[in-house]
């Protein structure tokens with residue numbers, strides 16, 4: 001069977017001008033052996049590409065039918081070698097030169113600094129397959145998506161899988177199956193993807209691939225002969241991965257002859273072109289100049305540019321069914337972009353493609369400009385960054401101390417940290433980020449209160465919105481099911497840590513001779529700040545941890561108010577479990593004692609729950625030496641001066657109002 005056919009662009013264009021849905025066109029396009037990929041190449045890439053133009057008269061070529069396209073993601077636990085494998089695949093397929101640099105797809109500064117992937121990246125690769133009993137030889141177009149491994153970026157993995165029919169599941173030959181391996185495998189299988197299991201780092205001295213094979217077999221039921229063994233670093237066995245992708249992963253279920261349907265699964269902002277959308281063409285084709293509509297918002301656009309990522313942008317005039325590429329259509333307002341939206345041709349009605357359900361944010365933090373004059377520029381930076389990181393939710397908020405700002409929702413603490421770092425590095429913004437919190441629920445008492453709020457259950461993440469306990473029958477807090485895989489020897493300390501954090505054990509399974517997989521139900525509030533660090537330090541870095549949201553459970557939470565000299569400071573209040581109130585109160589009081597500037601009189605810092613004071617610190621008074629002018633003389637003279645000073649201070653304390661500078665609030669509120 002011959003796949004490559006060259007069609008002058010003008011023919012395709014003219015046919016489609018007549019009518020896209022006529023039976024003639026459908027049969028013609030089928031006869032053209034699924035003329036699915038039409039793209040132009042710039043001079044440089046056409047030299048390196050395996051798809052050499054058959055004539056130089058026209059820059060457009062038709063190659064690679066849908067049957068020869070493979071869309072796949074690389075999924076794994078953190079640091080199991082996804083980006084390294086992606087580099088090797090790019091090199092072996094000629095997309096980049098050999099040894100062109102480390103981690104080509106980790107483009108962000110934050111990724112290079114931290115050595116982790118935080119953003120899924122796409123690359124289209126050309127691969128010439130020799131053929132076997134299952135698939136014929138030919139030129140294949142492989143669309144690879146390198147995904148992040150950390151649990152906080154699972155939203156990226158989830159979106160990447162939307163545009164994939166298969167996934168390479170990478171497992172470290174030394175560390176074996178880890179918590180995120182389990183989570184990613186389950187996610188891929190639940191989406192109906194074909195999983196290609198690959199054991200990486202077999203070159204390591206203490207690699208034990210046989211043990212990993214038995215783990216994969218025990219946990220996922222994967223057969224030994226389907227598991228590949230490679231060293232992504234050295235490149236050994238990587239060719240087999242390419243072959244397995246072509247052999248095992250099915251082509252996209254695309255219909256070239258149907259009306260155009262495309263799914264937006266990622267986007268970023270370009271200051272010249274507006275929003276750049278990463279689109280998976282499910283059916284039909286899309287050309288520059290086409291008029292399209294977003295099924296989600298009903299808004300119309302004209303396609304300004306199209307292209308493939310190889311891995312840098314390579315413009316083309318057309319994208320066809322099965323392909324993954326980028327598109328710009330002069331979207332200036334980032335809020336118009338909906339990840340998971342289906343695009344179709346203007347005036348047509350199509351069935352929407354299944355999108356992604358929005359990731360549920362678990363951790364919330366306030367973001368405020370350090371100066372209100374920077375409000376507009378910070379808003380624009382936030383909107384652009386949220387466009388690139390659609391797992392973040394954004395709602396306006398205000399604080400008496402920090403002014404107008406936003407309350408942002410994140411998938412975890414690392415996500416929050418990375419977002420703050422990207423804001424600074426990519427947009428030069430230096431906002432104030434407040435301490436993270438979670439969303440609580442409160443069931444209301446009495447018909448009057450239910451009528452007042454319009455509901456019998458209110459939710460709040462901002463401690464300032466904590467309802468009056470008199471009107472609440474029950475509080476609820478979010479919990480997660482945590483999966484922890486740890487070596488036997490650390491089992492005791494890991495379990496102690498979980499129980500300390502109010503955890504309830506669900507299960508414990510031995511996954512091999514020296515590793516245990518634990519499942520715990522843990523309150524989210526207990527793990528958002530430092531749980532991951534503690535797990536790593538109690539297990540010398542060997543245990544891995546992953547979690548998924550498990551709804552809400554009844555709880556006893558209290559609001560801690562902070563009083564300065566008897567006056568309540570609303571912005572400093574916080575919410576915690578009643579058993580932690582004394583500890584949290586003490587911590588806040590100590591911080592304030594060190595941060596609030598000393599006054600001429602002593603100031604009491606108190607942490608109060610309801611009417612009970614749970615912690616107190618004193619900020620000592622500034623002492624003026626009123627006896628400085630008394631050289632020698634009678635002691636009673638000195639005593640008189642000191643007595644007068646003490647009386648004055650007492651008066652001041654009664655009427656004195658403390659001036660707390662803004663930076664003190666910022667230091668206490670921020671993490």
Ligand SMILES: Nc1nc2c(ncn2[C@@H]2O[C@H](COP(=O)(O)OP(=O)(O)OP(=O)(O)O)[C@@H](O)[C@H]2O)c(=O)[nH]1
Nearest residue numbers: 078079080081082083084116117149201231232233
């Ligand atoms: N010895 C050896 N080291 C490897 C191999 N593959 C990757 N590494 C190393 O493992 C570390 C992590 O590799 P990455 O490719 O960044 O891992 P990753 O899965 O992309 O990491 P995240 O995206 O942050 O989850 C790097 O130091 C790599 O050099 C291999 O086959 N052998």
